[in-house]
Amino acid sequence: MNKIIVYEYVDFKGLHREFTSDVPDLHNVDFGDCISSLKVIGQPWLTFSDSNYKGLAHPYEEGEYNHISRNDVISSLQLVSEDLEHPQITLFDKPDFKGANKIITEETNLTYGYFNDKASSHIVQKGVWLLYEHGDRKGWEYIAREGNKLPNYESVFRLNKKCSYVYPLKGGQPVIISNILWDHKKVESERNVVIDEINGVNNTDFEQIFTTTSSKTYESSTSHSFKLKTSALKLDGSFYLRIDPSTNILVEKGSIDSVTKDKVEVILPAKIPPHSELNIRVIMKLVTASVPVELTITRNGKSKTECGEYRSVSGSSISAKYIMKPVEKKTD
Incomplete structure (x- = not known):
């Protein structure tokens, strides 16, 4: 079963709640802006700083997180429902899916190749991908979900010509x-x-x-x-x-x-x-x-x-x- 267990304090202490489906507003279940640690079973979950899946988003794969960096700011939760097997994303070096392109099917550090800091648009064929500004998975982070077609990075966030790392979210253990x-x-x-x-x-x-x-x-x-x-x-x-x-x-x-x-x-x-x-x-x-x-x-x-x-x-x-x-x- 896909499940997330969220805790009031670090190290899985204090009050806790358990969810198996999306939660658009944690305040409605008296658990808004108070999460400091969590456990994920099965598919990854996305956390959002605002209700209705808005604001800053961050993914959590299967595992235990005794302390999260964005503690006390989570207001909504969403289960990743996409099929995460055989992921694929295509990056383009020009807006509107033009210019040279690179098809990626696995975790890739672009700083080791010729497509580093070149992407300006993308199409996600399958899976859910994380795009990072730096090669050490730091800096700006963007979540690209299956079917997502982003024609121009510059108009949405500060990653234009600065994408250095791509990572496909992994599904939970079968x-x-x-x-x-x-x-x-x-x-x-x-x-x-x-x-x-x-x-x-x-x-x-x-x-x-x-x-x-x-x-x-x-x-x-x-x-x-x-x-x-x-x-x-x-x-x-x-x-x-x-x-x-x-x-x-x-x-x-x-x-x-x-x-x-x-x-x-x-x-x-x-x-x-x-x-x-x-x-x-x-x-x-x-x-x-x-x-x-x-x-x-x-x-x-x-x-x-x-x-x-x-x-x-x-x-x-x-x-x-x-x-x-x-x-x-x-x-x-």
């Missing part, structure tokens, strides 16, 4: 739900690996107790990996893959590379018959498998489905193979 499609599991390979070998010989005429213990514990491991089907897709959120009731694997930024370990007890025979040799081979079965994963990604009330793949190399199956063979009696 809610990602994963569904592992176990019915479509594919075993890619299987192989056995001998991890231990124990031998015992009984040359007597009597049954003997095996010299080792009746059981032995071995460590098993399973490696986990996840990747998105579309290599160009980026996930800025995290989610859990529930592998089994006791194993939840955290996926961050669309990938994982982790190992889980366990203990497996193998029962060993306690006795060796007369004139026999017992060979015990402890075998780990390594199974490589892949399973498709369906991801439901929800952000700003909109959901989409993406596909990924979970792979594992499991050595959790450990067993013992017993080979008993007779030995020749020793003669004096």
Whole structure:
């Protein structure tokens, strides 16, 4: 849910209010011109010094702000409803969208290129952009929203030929739900690996107790990996893959590379018959498998489905193979 929580004092103290939709006048809810700290969940919010979304505006992305620079001057709040994925703005070096232009799709410091202090007009194709006077995101600040066409900077604010930094507002962390499609599991390979070998010989005429213990514990491991089907897709959120009731694997930024370990007890025979040799081979079965994963990604009330793949190399199956063979009696 998109939400803003505003507090009367710094460090989230004093009276507070919580809002999930636009507030044109905070005075109507007895919270005007008193906000000193705030928390944002989900989409960014815009704060305004005057009611009805007028006056000085400032954006706040998802996060906690224990002290805001424009404290005690906020009179209205507005939720940013635009789709903030794949932002794009076009800057022009002349008014009325003429002259040379620069298309920008990501945060850019113009002081490092050839378009610094040249912009005189712009068109926002998608997203919400912040335009700054200086390369360190200071000085004059302008909020350009999707669909905004500003034909002449000089007539509106003091940024004409002075824009040095452009920044697209980032959406809040998405809610990602994963569904592992176990019915479509594919075993890619299987192989056995001998991890231990124990031998015992009984040359007597009597049954003997095996010299080792009746059981032995071995460590098993399973490696986990996840990747998105579309290599160009980026996930800025995290989610859990529930592998089994006791194993939840955290996926961050669309990938994982982790190992889980366990203990497996193998029962060993306690006795060796007369004139026999017992060979015990402890075998780990390594199974490589892949399973498709369906991801439901929800952000700003909109959901989409993406596909990924979970792979594992499991050595959790450990067993013992017993080979008993007779030995020749020793003669004096």
